[in-house]
Amino acid sequence: MLKLQNISKHYDNKVVLEDISLDIQAGEIVSLLGPSGSGKTTLLNIILGLAKMEQGQIIFNDQDLSNVSMKKRGFNIVFQDYALFPNLNAYENIVYGLKNKKGLTSEHEVQEYIEFLELKPHLTKKIGALSGGQKQRVALARTLVMKPKLLLLDEPLSALDGIIKESIKARIKSIAREYKLTTIIVTHDPEEALTLSDKILIINQGHIAQFGTPQEIIQQPSNDFVKEFILGQLQVKRENIYNLFGEHYA
Ligand SMILES: Nc1ncnc2c1ncn2[C@@H]1O[C@H](COP(=O)(O)OP(=O)(O)OP(=O)(O)O)[C@@H](O)[C@H]1O
Ligand SMILES: [Mg+2]
Incomplete structure (x- = not known):
């Protein structure tokens, strides 16, 4: 449905995204997860058409949108500060x-x-x-x-906490399901990504560290960065994750 192929981007002389390829299916909720400065917002803006990429292609329903304007793409974003x-x-x-x-x-x-x-x-x-x-x-x-043909959300939950956060999370989930709306959510919170999404793209310094389902990421983290970033931060939230994945998360 949405295919990103070999996307690269730099600002000045600094590489911000390198060789990002990704396949997103219709109706899926996908999280872009990574530390501050890893390139999440930049990738979201490239998909939206707000930022330009130097290399790569964006294919949506078999149509090449790489050089199509933001307006004509028909995607829509909720910015972090609501705007x-x-x-x-x-x-x-x-x-x-x-x-x-x-x-x-x-x-x-x-x-x-x-x-x-x-x-x-x-x-x-x-x-x-x-x-x-x-x-x-x-x-x-x-x-x-x-x-929108695609819903993009940049850190929609980061300003919220407690019950309000849980209720917005549940709403985002039901919107995606009810309207069969493919949704891409930026977050730096592993727990949020694991509990909200069908698939997670973990980005580290502009590179893909892993792309998979929450289960795959918990059970088969593909490198030390994923292990430390995800599991390290989750220690404090063990109970929530345990409820989700049971004995697989030990
Ligand atoms: N317009 C810009 N001009 C120059 N550098 C930029 C610009 N936008 C982003 N960058 C740089 O690109 C890198 C990735 O930024 P990006 O905003 O995509 O990160 P992020 O993962 O969304 O971080 P955060 O979690 O803090 O929002 C950072 O090093 C940032 O300084
Ligand atoms: Mg950001």
Whole structure:
């Protein structure tokens, strides 16, 4: 469905991504996981069409999009800082992108997304009056009404914690399933990646350290970096992971 082939990118003289190849199936949730500065946002922006790559190809449903503009690709992103308009209320933010896209999404459908994300009580509030989780849901609704062919999320959970984090996580999962929407999520938190995604791409300094299902990564980490980055950070969260993978995670 989405194929990345041999993507490379450098800024100035510094290699940021080197020879990234990846195959993502329709409807899958894929996490891009790695430490700060490893190239996750850059890869997401290249897929979106916001950043240029020096080498490689992006194939989407057998069509080569490598030189196709961001607008024509029809993907959509939720930025880490939400990028909502503070002078508009929640509802105005949600439908903002539809102004020049008459007929793309009916008011009835907009209301469905609003209900799905439980935003009804907040529609007339200004962005500044919303909590982090509410802003995140507005940002998700604003993106979903544009009916993206691919949903890209840059650290959607990092500003949230506790119950709110779990509830947004569950929503992202059900959006991907309900709308059969292929979703790529950037995160630096191994637990988040393991509990949220069908597949995980672990990036280390612009290289692929491993690409596989959470189970494969837990059971067969392919090198020391994966072992240390994933398992090291997980020691403190053993219990959660144990609940997911049982005796395989010892
Ligand atoms: N516009 C830019 N100009 C120059 N260098 C850049 C630019 N954008 C990113 N970089 C560099 O590219 C590397 C990868 O950055 P990127 O933002 O993709 O990392 P990341 O994995 O998303 O990190 P984080 O977890 O901190 O968000 C970093 O070394 C960064 O300094
Ligand atoms: Mg980033």
